[in-house]
Amino acid sequence: MAYSFPEEVLEHVFSFLSSERDRNAVSLVCKSWYDIDRWSRRRVFIGNCYAVSPGTVVRRFPEVRSIEIKGKPHFADFNLVPEGWGGFVLPWIAAMAGSYPWLEEIRLKRMVVTDHCLELISKSFKNFKVLVLNSCEGFSTDGLAAIASNCRNLRELDLRESEVDDLSGHWLSHFPDTYTSLVSLNISCLASEVSISALERLVGRCPNLRSLRLNRAVPLDRLAGLLRRAPQLVELGTGTYTAELRPDVLSSLSGAFSGLKELRSLSGFWDVVPAYLPAAYSVCSGITSLNLSYATIQNPDLTKLVSQCPNLQQLWVLDYIEDSGLEALAASCKDLQELRVFPSEPFVAEANVALTEQGLVSVSEGCPKLHSVLYFCRQMTNAALISIAQNRPNFTRFRLCIIEPRSPDYLTLQPLDVGFGAIVEHCKGLRRLSLAGLLTDRVFELIGTHAKKLEMLSVAFAGDSDLGLHHVLSGCESLRKLEIMDCPFGDKALLSNVEKLETMRSLWMSTCSVSFGACRLLGRKMQRLNVEVIDESGDRPETRPDNCLVEKLYVYRSVAGPRLDKPNYVWSMEEESPELIRS
């Protein structure tokens, strides 16, 4: 049975496969398909920068144009990963500088990027177009100046949530006057002031600019000038939204907003003064995405703003919206797909706003397309969770956080096992789940039983014993990422499910009951797992007996072996032996 399409035909067919997983599957069919995929793969996604070495990637896929790499574990966002842990992108840039002269796109998340890396990028890739640095750190505005000066074809510069050493705003002026190809600019994380006139000139000469996210330092009275130069904007992030109330500024701003006929996304709104909100009303009917995470407005102004956006699909807002605002949202925004509600006073136990479980119930009742939720609140009941689950079986992402850990159902004082059980039972497509409140091993049994599509699970202050972890590891067939903090899970569950760990991208456990002995055993037995213990005491690993508990554990599959760039507080357990094996 010899069929053979010419390679070009197969290559053309493969070009329609946009999903990484599909391309990976295709490459496993036979040697010839492997080779065709190998030479035609233009886009690579590396979910964990330590799972494979840059050299391996560059050798296998010689014609890549776009790469996305992720570094630190997700819990690094919450200060759980110490400084200097890793995620250095330099080896990747160096490898690609040599092998991918035509590289166009680099997207990095939670990685350490130095100015040297940025300079290398700006000089090595002649057709470089897209740089996205999501939650990255290690670079300064000098590095940005290099990008601005040298990347003639740059389309996208997005620094979202990154920590930048902000020396001055002068870097923006490094874009030459001949540079006109900017499509997307996100500098919202920068603290320093950029020259507004330089920004105006840049915006004015880039006719394809679609997305502009300013930083807080851009004053409100200069916003109108910028908007008038870019009426084609689709996404806008304002700077500070406060100023002395002056009628001329207000009317100028209103006029500028009304010129933005294509605007679909709004964000920014630092320090917002309600009096200036009406300036933006003219665009609200077209808005599909609204990010008010930094907006200090309260009801009724907040609800009024949100209710003006009937086409809203994505809303990020502080809990100032309260239950009443969420009810109004449920009534007016029938296209809502994603809702995130953040706490305005996260470090205070008592509620400062009238936001309860009821708000989430209202939205789940009223918004048929809602499938992704992140909700911070101070109280929850099983009844509410059951109701939410029954209303919205289409949830794909459900993340709840109750400010006070281990909070029970406040009406019945029971654990929230049954409520979350309903979520996983009804929402058969659930891919991401974050648990909250008082939870026993029972909830994990339910998760293991029902959450067959679950890919990422986040757990804190939950469970009673190893059985909880065991249920998850043995039952959740699609699990890729598991992150656990402050739970009584230990060796038994871990060592009973070692093969499972190789099917996952990573496991994070901090302040649990895992012993050094188990880690050593795991590291030694499982060659394709990197078992890293984080221990900041300053001691050496040899001083730890097997029965000593580890502070933090990060286990991830890798074909690259133990990494060579570890700081002295990260210990590779592959290089250790449990005592009894040693002696």
Next chain:
Amino acid sequence: MGRSSSSPSSSIDSTSNLTPLSPSSPNSSSSSSSICLSSNFTSRTTRRSIRRDLSTDLRLGLSISSSPKHVLPNNNVVSIQRVDNQQRPDWPPIKPLLRSALSGRSAEERHGAASSLFVKVYMEGVPIGRKLDLLNHDGYANLAETLAHMFKAPILCPNGSRAHSDKHYVLTYEDREGDWMMVGDVPWEIFMSTVKRLKITRADRC
């Protein structure tokens, strides 16, 4: 890539290799916890126990033992209540930019309003500057008075007449756009919202 395993995952029998390894319940491992403590380790443990003790639920008056690594608060009663404004860096799980925006804002709200607005003040010819809280002043006259006192120089009150020269100084400021302007032309509130720093220059220069 998430291949489902139909057979039970293979396990490593920990009990045969590591007999001292106790089952995961924290209470039983506490008896051997003393072996782990080295001198450096104790200080870190003490630091952690301080953190844990602060997070005790004060109403219930519970305390956590001094080796928190080996006795975990897995009972339901102990809560991680914050003491006053003591913040756990890892809870609630909020990303850094939003966290710092909310912390800053919380402090402000608690005090009712922004508590201070310090700006740098330089006098021409004097390399070392001073700092001054504008919110402590209610107008230009007040400001000029304070500055005259601070720098021991006759500063023209911005609202006053401009008849004098060379022996007097005037007050200028840098605004948000980087331009240097004479103090006193705009209402005090607008001045406050746009001033970045002050400079005292000789009157005959303006």
